[in-house]
Amino acid sequence: MGLLEQCDEAFGTSNLYQVLGVRSGASEGEIRRGYRKVSLQVHPDRVTAAKKEGATQKFQILGKVYAVLSDGEQRGVYDEQGIVDEDADVVKQDRDWKEYWRLLFKKVTVADIKNFEDKYKGSEEEKADIKQAYLDFEGDMDSIMESVLCSTSGDESRIRVILETAIEAEELPAYTAFTKESTNKQRARKRRGDREAKEAEAARQELGLEDGSDSLKMLIQKKQKDREKQMDSFLSAMEAKYCANPQKGGKKAAKKGKK
The missing domain is CATH 1.10.287.110 (DnaJ domain)
Structure with missing residues (x-):
């Protein structure tokens, strides 16, 4: 068969x-x-x-x-x-x-995440991901902040500038969800982000995790269920982008998509 x-x-x-x-x-x-x-x-x-x-x-x-x-x-x-x-x-x-x-799909360590974050933030790849997330979620910042890799509440003002600049340059549409977002929603998102950051740091200290530890699964298990799913997606994305691929492919196909 x-x-x-x-x-x-x-x-x-x-x-x-x-x-x-x-x-x-x-x-x-x-x-x-x-x-x-x-x-x-x-x-x-x-x-x-x-x-x-x-x-x-x-x-x-x-x-x-x-x-x-x-x-x-x-x-x-x-x-x-x-x-x-x-x-x-x-x-x-x-x-x-x-x-x-x-x-x-090798294990991803805390050091791997830190190295990736240092290279990713501020890169053209991050900007492209931010713009794509904006289009995917039609300007909803809650979803954008959850989607963009490595983003924290401290990154929101920087991400907003990237999007506002792209909107002014007519690279992106001006979605009302973004341009007219209420102050209350922004504050609620910041409070949630600050709370989750404290929970993650407390869990890391409780477990005694250091840079280079491969015990991220233990840290994930200490977090709330919804954030656990987000971390799993983050690890999947990191593995997909940066873990070594043992399959040595041939030449890339010139034509795609007939199926």
Whole structure:
């Protein structure tokens, strides 16, 4: 049974992009994040013994799907012809997919986060992310501040300047939710941000975490549920952008998106 047939049987679709929950023109980072998100749901170490066999099969299929879409040449063949080269090494090779997953998504340490933050804040990448978040949430600053990586209440005035400058330059539309936001909403957001920052610092001190510690999961568990989800998304994004990729892809496809 070929990979597309396996996908259809295990996930109800033979579309590789849909298996990972991403669009056909997805970037490498989006494909990586999609793979991580879906594979976490079926990881053999995260399910009950009764479901382990089925989870293992799905996990292996997901690994092959990611291997195809992260390889430029194989993705190009799939995009242009709608087929998978079953004889390609990325598909047919006997691989330990759990080990491959561990290599792909290594643990992120406190030091990693600090190094990333130092490079990210003020960069063109951050500005692009801020503008995209503004468009995605139609100017809602609560959602923008939660979405932009590394942002705290102390960054809000800086982020506002970036957005106001882009609006004046007509790079972004002037959403009322942003231009007419009430002072009360701004104050409530600052109070919430200050409170969460104190909770995070108290948890870090309680656990005795230092820069370089790989015990971030313990810190996450000490935070409130909604913030835990946000931190998990942050770690996923960091891993997708900056963890080493063991898959050496070929040339990037020149054409994408026929599926």
